Amino acid sequence: MEPRLITQLLDQYLQRQSASVKLRIRVYLALRSAILDGELPAGTKLPPTRVLAEDLAIGRNTGVHAYEQLTAEGYIEARVGDGSYVSDAVTRRPKHEAPKRLLGARREGLSRRGGSIANNAGSSIAQRGAFTPGVPDVELFPFHIWRRLVGKYLDVSHAHLLQYAHAGYGPLKVTLANYLRVTRMMPVDPKQVIIINGSHQALDLCARMLADHGDRAWIEDPGYWGARNVLTAAGLQLTPIPLDDKGMAPTPEDWAKPPRLVFVSPSSQYPTGTVLTLERRLELLEQADQAGAWIIEDDYDNELHFSDRPLASLFGLASRQRVIYMGTLSKVMFPGIRLAYLVVPTDLVDAFTIGNAELYRGGRLAEQAALAEFIEEGHFTAHIKRMRGIYGERREVLLDAMQRHLGDTVTTTAGHAGLQLVYRFQQPVDDTMVVAQSLAEGVVCRPLSMYYLDQARRQPGLNLGFAAVPTERIGPAARTLATVIERELQRR
């Protein structure tokens, strides 16, 4: 495992500990828990104390103390001239288990809903490197421009931007409405734009404002685990709707039990990249209208397309207002910006604005002002254009490397947009095992099987993100992955 991944992991363990405990004890406990939880399996080489000190912002002696203590207790072994390794003496978690999220250790006292949220966590601890899916390369963001713009608005002359932001920053709504009109062929009045802290919150707002506890929601299967978790936590009953090569494919029997909400990613289905065909779009709009269902269109990464033009939105095609459009700045700016937007039918604007203010209380107006100017000054388009070129190259390198190292063992349908590629195995393979083993070798990926709600439909595969990996690292990481896969195939 790469030293940086290990320090990210340790950072998460550290954050769970009380600040009243001495730092050297916390570092020791973080390492010990990571080893005992099986997150750092036997044989893992630990980062040098210098790296530990840099990444965790601790003194070098603090790391040295933790290593010495763990060596004394038999958790790690120091190899002269080489470094420290997790000892074989530590009982390992069974290999076939997918890596569990860290925060799940304590379960008692939780509600059924809380337990379900904790047990079904899907977000990745790694945010960078081969092949974390769905994350952009934040290191290539134009920091200097952003710093200038945010700095401009973080000033006493703009003190009002530090207040609650119930309705979002007006000029940003105008800018986004113009942008959507031009790039997504959407007739949008700026009033229809609701600015919100990320897509998960946007989806939560839709669920709470449009559906009641126990109502049915359709999701694509395979589909975005995040939507699944948010909708379930909001009390909806999920119906997984399978996909075919034309996108989400509900049958007449499905429509006989119509949903209240349909969650769909028509321009680039997550994770497969399938595009919902025009015929299916029209049918979905028509049927949803008849059934009184709301469609939530997740348009999370359509800017990052590798074909000539982005595809038109479903929202823009709808003649009757049954679609709620959801866009995010996580992929084109950076995930930590936590800014997403909904475009809602005019009749819903007031209620959604109130819901947003009452449930989550908006803020971040200075960033919103900076973003409006970032877009107006042309930096947004320039950054997207630049990143599209870089990601396009990385995508090609990954496609080539996978073909070279794995040939026909895997296939990909390579959608036209996005930051990841889904590979399917041509023979039965436990993809969670492949993921766990490749993680131990420093390569992060996601099993395709985790994206299915219907267990019977599960297909093995891997979701590989290529965006946050320097180009020259893609080939070696693909080779490591191929070795793990071959080992796994031979074991069967």
Ligand SMILES: Cc1ncc(COP(=O)(O)O)c(C=O)c1O
């Ligand atoms: C399918 C899909 N939709 C939306 C998002 C964006 O979520 P957010 O805006 O909360 O970062 C993601 C991020 O990974 C995603 O994969």
